Amino acid sequence: MxxxxxxxxxxxxxxxxxxxxxxxxxxxxxxxxxxxxxxxxxxxxxxxxxxxxxxxxxxxxxxxxxxxxxxxxxxxxxxxxxxxxxxxxxxxxxxxxxxxxxxxxxxxxxxxxxxxxxxxxxxxxxxxxxxxxxxxxxxxxxxxxxxxxxxxxxxxxxxxxxxxxxxxxxxxxxxxxxxxxxxxxxxxxxxxxxxxxxxxxxxxxxxxxxxxxxxxxxxxxQRVVVMYAGRKVEEAPVRDLFAAPRHPYTRALLDSMPRLTEGGEAPEELTEIPGVVPALTEPVRACTFEPRCPRASDQCRTLYPPFRECGDDHMVACWNPEPQPDAAVAEPRRQGEMKA
Amino acid sequence: MPATTLAATERPDLFVVRRRRSGVLGFLIGNPRITIGGGMLALVVLMAICAPLLATHDPLSLAPWLRARFPSAEHWFGTDMLGRDIYSRVIYGARVSLTVGISVAVLTSVVGLFIGLIAGYLRWADGILMRVMDGLMAIPSILLAVALMALTRGSMVNVIIAVTIADIPRMCRLVRGVVLSAREQPYVEAAVATGTRTHVIIRRHILPNTLAPMIVQATYICASAMIVEAILSFIGAGTPPTTPSWGNIMAEGRALWQIKPFIVFFPAVFLSVTVLAVNLLGDGLRDLLDPRAATRT
Amino acid sequence: MSQTPPVLDVRDLSKTFAIRRSFFGRGGGAVHAVDGISFAIAEGETLGLxxxxxxxxxTAGRAILRLTEPTAGEVWLDGERIDGLGAGEMRLKRRDIQVVFQDPYSSLNPRLRARDIVAEPLRNFASAIPGGIEERVADLFDRVGLRPDQMDRFPHEFSGGQRQRLVIARALALKPRVIICDEAVSALDVSVQAQVINLLARLQRETGVAFLFISHDLAVVEHVSHRVAVMYLGRIVEIADKAALYGQPRHPYTQALLSAAPVPDPDGRRDRTILKGEVPSPINRPSGCHFRTRCPSAAAECAKVSPVLRDVGGNHHVACHLVEG
Structure with a gap:
């Protein structure tokens, strides 16, 4: 228990x-x-x-x-x-x-x-x-x-x-x-x-x-729950979440943060999440992140996605989650961005 | 787990929110204190305006042979010691109370706003003005009125002046406080930084902040001025005894209070109801104009 | 940085607040909020503070803007000294130096419509501005990414990020040479913060406006600035180009600040120098170097002599006795 x-x-x-x-x-x-x-x-x-x-x-x-x-x-x-x-x-x-x-x-x-x-x-x-x-x-x-x-x-x-x-x-x-x-x-x-x-x-x-x-x-x-507009959109152990966020919202949040580079090359522009958070008084039918999402499809506009397993102990509420990266490739990508 | 997530959208809401009615009726239902207070006050005002139509007798005509009669079909509220019709006198008395109450409210607002703005904006004037106001506040308005009446004659104008002088500090402090806190607002600093002239800043960014609290304060001052007027008339330092005011009527009935209570009773009820109406309206306005409530939408 | 004179040149700026003695004669003294800081910003440059x-x-930002009167020092705007100007002359100079505050909620008068908020600076200088105010407002709305149909809305009908765009539109209205951004993105959510940071960068490219970017957030400052100054207890302890300051911080305080910043990487929990204690009160500052009470490598000399800012090579200035060069 x-x-x-x-x-x-x-x-x-x-x-x-x-x-x-x-x-x-x-x-x-x-x-x-x-x-x-x-x-x-x-x-x-x-x-x-x-x-x-x-x-x-x-x-x-x-x-x-x-x-x-x-x-x-x-x-x-x-x-x-x-x-x-x-x-x-x-x-x-x-x-x-x-x-x-x-x-x-x-x-x-x-x-x-x-x-x-x-x-x-x-x-x-x-x-x-x-x-x-x-x-x-x-x-x-x-x-x-x-x-x-x-x-x-x-x-x-x-x-x-x-x-x-x-x-x-x-x-x-x-x-x-x-x-x-x-x-x-x-x-x-x-x-x-x-x-x-x-x-x-x-x-x-x-x-x-x-x-x-x-x-x-x-x-x-040790474990992270990401919430958007009153709902849980992703849950994973902390390392998995940072290494390979699967929900487009989590990904965009991580990318939109300016990071310390220790004098290295910083990105010219930060990733923006266009638009604004929906009003919580609106009834929910479709995915609430869909209007701001780069990966949105027709399915996203009709039904809120179920919260489901998308990897080892990694769950996400998204019809088109970010692709599961090759474990070998994923690690250096995020690491490289920071330590470079 | 997916089941609960999906179910969440399908389960009924925990609240049933009734849609607020819109329009005038919706406003009146949504703000009962304003509706009741304003409605009652409107009736009193109407009564004062239409006094010649509503009165059954001349409020000033004496009839010594009809002294202190109990209420009857002829004299609805009875007659006083000089045989004057109390009903007609009460109706006309509304004019005095309302004139005093509203005049004092308007005068204190105008003077208080002016002094309060100066005190809130000019640091060197602030100290002097506020000490003067402290001094004024220390004088009870009734004593001030009695002194003024002693120097001149009893008249409604003197009552208004006396009560206004005593109430100015209340309004003045309120305005000064609002101005001081408004000046600290970043949007006022931003206006300074964009090169806005001082008089424009006061007019556009500071004055609107003072309006709502001033209106609320003015209603309270109006109510208390009506009471002070009645007290002054009651102790004989107010409007001249010939003028029918609620305080005067009560003063005349004072001696007969135990055997002929109706003489005091009717003007007292009208005074209480009017003061209650104004205070209800003030409370309603305070809640309606409260900036915290306004920003919630 | 260049041959042209700097847009904003601040020399030995100080601001002291007197503390009034209490009734029983306690208290007294002064808060040295800003204690002789100097820096210059060139056209199109962003200096992080x-x-x-x-x-x-x-306080430094407010003293430069004359929202509070500086106690000592000089402020030069475009080659003209503005710290001693009278109210009328200063009002004219305000066209060239604007401000964006932290809180977009309280920076906007809740009773004015968006169009009137943005038009206010234009109306203040209406005679000096060519063209109609309406067109200018529409253009400003477009530049900061707001829609024309939002012009008649009131501030509470906008989200936090949109409100900050309104504030920026107002600051841009008079085509200023410098904008002082006082924690301009600190109150915003991460995703919106990114929008506003990108917007500021774009506007700088388009107009060549200079920014004094005041913030407590090291990562944000690194992202937006060309040069960075680090302040501690009223003094600048280190000022250098961004790459040098973040790559090879020389002052022990800068090093500690950078090491204390949490890094969004679960494997990046590094060995860090965690400073002991907290910032001393600006009323009773330590003698000599103000940082010595928390400095991991303080020496006897640090208590006696105040270190001055000096060049340690490559336009990198540090105020520390222990740094060679």
Missing amino acids: SLLEIEGLRVQFRTATGVSRAVDGLSLSVDAGQVLAIVGESGCGKSVTAMAILGLLPEGISRADGTIRFEGRDLLALTDREMQKIRGKAVSMVFQEPMTSLNPVLTVGRQIGETLRLHEGLGRRATEARALEMLRLVGIPEPERRLKQYPHELSGGMRQRVMIAMALACNPRLLIADEPTTALDVTVQAQILDLMRDLIGRTGTGMVLITHDFGVVAEMA | VGESGCGKS
Whole structure:
């Protein structure tokens, strides 16, 4: 049994222009100790998926169905109280903007302590000791002093470390990280990615990493899910995906990124994806990527492609996937582009 | 796995979204507070305009032999201590309340906008103007009105001036705040960078931002001005007692409140309903004009 | 780069923000956001300005544009000094220097139609511009890849990428000599970012406009720039041709920045120098070389003397005591 198993998840929002199908039939699974990355551009449904797992969808204007099984329990069927017991303990989270996720009027020590007292029922002294230990673990200098500080007294990188310390304080079995390093500078991002990789490797926590940055995916993930307009369009182990993306969207995304060449020859022009993302309120019949796709055919215009196996452990939702390259030829192509 | 993906398109939506009605009717149904508040206010305005047609008696004619009669077929709301028909006086009283409320709202808006723009745009003027406004805010409007009445005579114009002076700082601060935050907007900086002249920037990029909050604030000021007018009349520092205003009618009924409550009751109901209507309209407008709500579409 | 004078020449530009003392006399002091930076950009050239948040790169752009008044230094536009000009004269100079901000949502007045947004700069200088404004707007729409039928729409009816095209059309309207792009593509999704980058490159080829391209994204800067300057705590620490800077970075900070950038290649997880700690506050900057507190090879000298930018060969300038040449 997987740690997290999502099947046929749909999340819809009520908007002024109709029903917005933010997530439409998403299925995926994460094992213990595994990092699964969900990549896609804004509005593809990746963050909404995270909210759905954590039971944080806004009430009244959104609804979800399908199943989200965590260690066998369907999270969507739980009451708010039951969900609260799981959230922050067995499943915890790290968000993009640490400033808005931390309570500005509580000291760092209190905030970490709150989680511990709530879920572990620790006493005052034990809580403090554990909070101190957590701050040390995430590499915060002078942890004793930091415990008494307020979030605004810390830098962005420090705040993100505090968020990670809070997220890991109760030894969660699943960590949801939504763009955890997007707001950080590159040198700090490198520190935080190293830290998360190290901690996850040590504790065997499963992780869902939500990001738009293929660089972060390559650094962190073992498995990748690519989403477009609320649906999963490709899923593969990280090496296969980067070596031979099969969905034209994934391919175009990878090609449209400017890359560091270390002084080498860069392409004159970047690959563009023409057009724009479709409105999620439009009913889906044909492939949603078809209007922007260089490989589109008549079939694409009539029916949404099924999500099917297209290689060893590699799945894609496309009628005309990118050709399966010869293993021998494929590798140097992408490598050559970067190392040249 | 393919089954679930395909099924997702075929399963019915989790929401049934009713299509919003379009047109005037759709707007009225979609914004009940504006509809109810605006409708009630429209009735009061209509009543004030058509007062000569609606009134059954001359609101000023005295009839001492008919003092303080209970409501009857002849005098629907009864008569006051001087035998004047309360129904007719209440109808005419709407004119006073509305004139005061609307005049104060318009005057504070005009003056507040002017001072607020200067304070928001000229840094050196800001400090001086805002301290003056702080000073004005510290004076209760009722005391100011009483002082003004003591110096001159009780008249509706004086009531309007007194309440306006007291309310200007509220509008002024609002406008200044909007101007200060609008100035920081990248599109205003972009306008500066493309060589747009200052007066064009104010007119095209900054003024439109102030309109919506000003309209909302003006409705609240209108409602509170009507109450202050009634209070001033009630304590005898407002419109002259001969003028039929709701506050005056209540003031006259004060002594007989325990045995003849209807004298106070009817003008009080009209005042409350009118103030409620204006406040409802203000709340409705606030939600309708809220930029956050507007950008959601 | 060439014999003609540079389009934009910035000399020892500084911007200091005073911190007001609090009521109890605490605080005080100053933030040295930009501390004596110099560079020049030639016609048709793109200079990338990279650095982490708080390094002063955006303040530098705003000071050049006089959206904030520079504290010291000179700004020369097309051989004419603009930093001391009065408001009226500066307004006329704004025709030649334009800006594209990061956020295409807030850069556009939500109440104006697309055609009026693009026409605004033209109307500001209507007397100096030949031809009808309508035709110019239509031409600009075409140049940035927007359809004529979109002219009457409001900004919220456009996608993020289309909005940035509108911003670019507005910036191009007066045929400027320089456009300062302040994180112009950072808020866009990857696929749209590529569209806008290609658009900027094409417009540069067509019009010879120069770009000062301010960004935190090393890969984007490498793609768009001819030369690149790296900033740290208000100073330029290294400036060189793109190939030299990315191929043989000389300053330890540049090396660390490049090494920290995540590479979209699962097998490319290289040995990297991960810098310790974070950027110090611009209020209390370390003495001497500002980078020495995080520098893996700092020496005693670095605490005492501020390194100056010097040529280490091939127009490659580095401000570091430890670099020979």
